[in-house]
Amino acid sequence: MARLELANVSKSYGAFDAIQNVSLAIEDGEFAVFVGPSGCGKSTLLRLIAGLDPISDGAIRIGADDVTRRPAGTRSVAMVFQSYALYPHMTVFDNIAFPLQMEKRAKADIRQQVERAANTVQLTTRLKDRPAKLSGGQRQRVAIARAIVRKPDIFLMDEPLSNLDAALRIEMRSELTQLHKTLGATMVYVTHDQLEAMTMADRIVVLNGGKVEQVGTPMDLYHYPANRFVGGFIGSPPMNMLAARVLGNGAFDVAGVGQVVMPRLGRKLAEGVAVTLGIRPEHLGSDVAEGGFTARIMPHNVERLGAQTMVHARIDDQNFTCVLSGDRPLTQGEAITVGCKADRIHVFDESGLTVAKA
The missing domain is CATH 2.40.50.140 (Nucleic acid-binding proteins)
Incomplete structure (x- = not known):
């Protein structure tokens, strides 16, 4: 796992400044949550960290490495999206194993890594099934297991629970929090739901209009908001x-x-x-x-x-x-x-x- 550092990161689309001069450090093993209203730039910032979009200015470091201009595939990050992005014709085993197969790993190594990841997300008995036979929560677990087998320095999650019903979201919130503790991983999680942010995060990054309004623990933001926006957004x-x-x-x-x-x-x-x-x-x-x-x-x-x-x-x-x-x-x-x-x-x-x- 590794420390993530953003230094004066900006992203513009023509005249529109989606991300404005963001500087932020996420420590090794920390669970950080980006939260804010729709259009605030939280998913854009996650894509910049992943390398899916190039930044307009600034620098991104993972551990001691400057990855600002590196392609996404070389950044040692794994991303879990809102949509499960599973291959419907493949079994759960093959969906989880896919990134290892692309790296041409030995079959014995692939099996060992897949079984270990499946056990972590409680899918050991479903490895032979195809995604159509799984519930929404189980499909999201497959996507998370596929990220786990890559053994990335940083996990990036873009609203992974938003397609689930209310009861399942509560269950998966608890499971993701426990997964973070089990892996000791550095995780960056994006959500518009401040309740998810409050219950899961070590620290919350509140974004608005492409800018960071405040960074702090959930209780810091609740009791000591830096401004009216944070005070009004945090709390339900x-x-x-x-x-x-x-x-x-x-x-x-x-x-x-x-x-x-x-x-x-x-x-x-x-x-x-x-x-x-x-x-x-x-x-x-x-x-x-x-x-x-x-x-x-x-x-x-x-x-x-x-x-x-x-x-x-x-x-x-x-x-x-x-x-x-x-x-x-x-x-x-x-x-x-x-x-x-x-x-x-x-x-x-x-x-x-x-x-x-x-």
């Missing part, structure tokens, strides 16, 4: 965003709510400054404490999920969501008071950067 349901203006004496004038006194936050900011307050739905509760945010809301939809009750309302014509613990006896159209402690509130400036957190 998304963070509530409320327009506000700083008043004197540590208070805020919050649109649609009124004056909210949060001395520790307010004293960090100049009077009259326009800001956005970010509050996670799960940090709101009906047990309102002093020294934080409090609002009276009118639910227009209540989702009772058993372990949680999700309340949807509007404040200043913005969506406002609360996730309350337990099965709450709430009904649509019945006003409730919710609040959040000040130390869980994020403040973003007019450009979207984080400026304060109590």
Whole structure:
């Protein structure tokens, strides 16, 4: 396995800059996840690492080797795609063995490597079957086993679970995480699903518009987002965003709510400054404490999920969501008071950067 380093990597298609000056280091054995909305450049960046597309500027290093201009086949990377890309006329064994057969390995070596990889992904009993007889999850395991037998320095995975149903995605998430631990491999995984990123990654790379917004552990990004974009993208349901203006004496004038006194936050900011307050739905509760945010809301939809009750309302014509613990006896159209402690509130400036957190 090896360390991956990107130095000022850019990719342009004519006048369109798909990747803009990305510098990033992924350590040996790390599970890194690229996450962001559709069109943010995460799959493009993965293709640049794989060598499937040439970069416009910058450098890519795998271990001590500069692979910037090397063809894909010489980079010691293995890629698993969203589509399984299996040969339907071949057995599972032959699909897994294909890259070794292309290298003209000895038959005994091929059999040993295929059986070892199949055992790793729990496909030992299906080696004689063709892909048509397999479930979606099993087909994806074949694609992963085919990558394993190459013994690459780096595994690259481009939304490998997006074609699976919800229950199977959860199962495969766990299996991929365990596979990473078993192999001790350097893995780079692309997804638009921030839940996958949060549950699988050692570190998350948040991309937006071809740029890196923030790199950090899942909990770093959750608790300390660098800006409004990261705060709103990481977390489910998304963070509530409320327009506000700083008043004197540590208070805020919050649109649609009124004056909210949060001395520790307010004293960090100049009077009259326009800001956005970010509050996670799960940090709101009906047990309102002093020294934080409090609002009276009118639910227009209540989702009772058993372990949680999700309340949807509007404040200043913005969506406002609360996730309350337990099965709450709430009904649509019945006003409730919710609040959040000040130390869980994020403040973003007019450009979207984080400026304060109590």
